[in-house]
Amino acid sequence: MLALACLTLVVCGGRGRSSQPAANYEENLPPALEDARGIVGAPRDETAFEYEAEVATAADAPPVLDGIPEPPERISAALAPYLSGRQARVAAVGGGLSGLIVLTRISEVTQAYRITEAMAVPEQLTSGDGPVAQAVLVPGKDRQLLFRRDFDGDEQFQIFRLKLDSGVEERLTDGRSRHGYFSLARDGRMAFSSNQRSQRDMDVYVTSFDHIGKAGPLIGRGGQWAAGAWSRDADKLLVRHYRSADSSSVYLADPSTGQLQLLSLGKSEAVMRDARFAADTNSIYVVSDAGQDVAELYKLDVLTGEARSISAGIPWDIELVAVSQDRSRLAFVSNEDGYSVLHFVDPSSGEQSTPTGIPRGVISSLQFAGGTGAVAMTIATATSPAEAFVYDPADESLVQWTDSTSPVEGRKPPTEPELIRYQSHDGLAVPAYVYRPTGPGPFPVLLWIHGGPEAQHRPSYDPLLQFLVAELGIVVVAPNIRGSTGYGRRYLSLDDGVRRVDAINDIASLLDWVAEQSELDASRVGIYGASYGGFIVLASLVRFGDRLAAGCDMVGISDFGVFLKNTADYRRAARRVEYGDERDPEVRAVLEELSPLTNADKIRTPLLVGHGANDPRVPVSEAEHIVKTVREAGTDVWYFLARDEGHGFRKRRSRDLFYAIMVDFFEHYLLAPKDPG
DSSP, X not given: OBOOOOOOEEEEOOOOOOOOOOSOOOSOBOOOOSSTTSOSSOOOBOOOOOOSOBOOOTTSOOOEEESOOOOOHHHHHHHHHHHTOOOEEEEEEOGGGOOEEEEEESSSSEEEEXXXXXXXXXXXXXXXXXXXXXXXXXXXXXXXXXXXXOSTTOOOOEEEEEETTTTEEEEOSOSSSOEEEEXXXXXXXXXXXXXXXXXXXXXXXXXXXXXXXXXOOSBOSSSEEEEEEEOTTSSOEEEEEEEETTEEEEEEEOTTTOOEEEOOOSOSSOOEEEEEXXXXXXXXXXXXXXXXXXXXXXXXXXXXXOEEESSTTOOSEEEEEEEOTTSOOEEEEEEETTEEEEEEEOXXXXXXXXXXXXXXXXXXXXXXXXXXXXXXXEEEETTEEEXXXXXXTTTTEEEEOOOOOOOOTTOOOOOOOEEEEEEOTTSOEEEEEEEOOSXXXXXXXXXXXXXXXXXXXXXXXXXXXXXXXXXXOOEEXXXXXXXXXXXXXXXHHTTSGGGHXXXXXXXXXXXXXXXXXXXXXXXXXXXXXXXXXXXXXXXXXXXXXXXXXXXXXXXXOSOHHHHHHHSOHHHHHHHHHHHOOTTSHHHHHHHHHXXXXXXXXXXXXXXXXXXXXXXSSSOTHHHHHHHHHHHHTTOOEEEEEETXXXXXXXXXXXXXXXXXXXXXXXXXIIXXXXXXX
C-alpha cells in the first residue's frame, strides 16, 4: 500500500495562514487516482463543466470576443446563483478518522484544506496561485506538505513542498516538465511519473523528495507509465503501463533496481487498473477486463499466477477499490448504468454486502478511514454537488462531512434525469440521460455530448445544465454514444479508427428519437460538446446540420491529422490508437474525410466556438481553422478565445463569461421558432 500522511480534504480557493494539523495521521494510504476511472497518467480528452473556477487576477488577460455581442446583464444575473456553488472532494483520511483532507475552492483557487470533524470549518493548508491537484502531509517531516499544481491550464504539473510552520513554499521539480501522481513510502522515498527525460514519454522515478531534481528514471522504457501503491515494507511498488483505453498493464516493480514483474491474468490485450496490495504482499487486488467484456475485481497470487474473481456475478465494470490499513477489509465500487454501487468484502471469508442508504449518484475517492472499518468517499448526484462522506458498515451510518452548498435565492430546484435507450442506425441500443423541465411542452432540445471519447455522461451535478433546464425550459439529452466507457470493452471499441462515423450516426438516430417524442420540438434542436464532444458537434453540423438550429463547440477537434501532429507529445501514441495513425496514407484519407474542417463549407448552422490559448490536448489551431473556414462559407460564427486558459475554462471570469455567451447564443438561435424559409 501507499504510505502517505493524513488524508486531507482539498478545497478550491482561499489564501491565508496555514492551519495546525492534528498530531496523528494515517501513514499507509491507497494511491489517489488521476480520475475516477482509475486511469493514472492516461491521456484524456474529456472536458466538462469547470465547477471549481478560480478568481482571475489583474495579471490575467481578458478573453477575446470575436464576432460575439456582449451578453445582456440579465443573463449574467440569472446565471450567478447557479455558478456560485462549489464542491469538495476527499483527498485523504487521518488515522482513526481524526480528520479529512479535501480539495475545494473557498475563495480564489482550489487549495488543500483539513477538516477535523464532520461539518467543521475547513483549515487551509496551501495558498498561492494555481489549483492544487494533490496534497499529502509527509510523515515524520516536521509538518511538511507535498502537493502538485499547474498554472493557466498548461497541465505541466509541478511538485511543491510547503513548510507549514514557516509558510515557505518551494518548487521541487524542474518547472518545465509534466509530473503525474506521486506516492510516498514509509522509508521516506517517493515515486512519481514525469516526462522530463522525453516529452513524449512518462517515466517513473523513485527518489527522496529532497533529491527530486537529481534523480534519473527508474522505469524509462518509453510510453506512458505511472506510479501506484507501495508495499508496507517499501520493498515493492506497483506501476502501470498505459497504451490505450483498452490496453494497459500493471507491474510489480523493485524500487531499487527497476526490475519489473508483469501481473498477468493470461490475456495480453486487457485493461489492468486500480491495483492494491492484499494482506500478503504476494497477493494483489487488481481490476481487469482480461478475457471478458467488463472489468472484474480479482485477487492475484504473484507467485503462482492464480487469480480468483471477487466481483463475479456483477455484469458491470468495477472502477474503484480500497483496502483497509491492516488489509482485513476490502471495498469496491461498480458502475451500474452510470450509477455507483458500493460493495464491502471480508477478505478472509469472502462474505460480501451492499449497503443501502448511499445517495444514488457517482462515488469517487474511496478510502478506508485509518484503522477503522469506515470508508471516506466523495459522492455527487444529479441534483447535488460532490461532497465528502464517511460510511461505517458497523452501524450502517452515513455522515456528510462537508457542505459546500447553501440555498441561493434565484436558483430553482435541480432536475433528476430519466435514463432511456434509443436504437441507433445499426440496431445498437444507446443509453442517454434526459433532463426535462416542468410543463407540457413542446420543448426545445439541446444534445449534450461528453468528451473523451473514453468517458461517460453520469448523473453528477452540473449547474450549467440545470440552469438550461430550469430557466430556459430546454430538454437536455445527454447520450453515451458508442465509444463511451461504462458499458464494457466491446462498446468502448465500437468507434475506434475508421468506425468513427458510426458514432456520428448515433447522433442522427438520436435526432430521429427526438422527432418521435410529442413533447419535444424537433424544429428547435441544438447541440453542445467539449473536446471530443466538440468534434461530434462539428461533424454533426457537417452531415445533418439541416436538422440542427445551433451548435456550440468547446475546445473541440476539427482536423484529426493536424490534431494528432500538434497534441502534446506524451499523448500522441494513445490518441493514434483511438483515432487512427495519420502516418498511414489509407488511414489518413479516412481521417481527412471524417474531419469537420474538410467539409466545413457545408456548415450552415450558426456556430459558437470556445477555446483556451494554452490547450495542450487540443491545440487552439483547431478552433482558429474551423472559425475561419466556416465564416468564409458565410455562416455566423461566434468565437471566444481565453488567452490564459487550457483545455477548458478554470478561471471564473472566462468561465462565467463563456457560459453567459453560450446562453445568449442558444436564446438567439435555439429558443426562437425556426424560420421555415
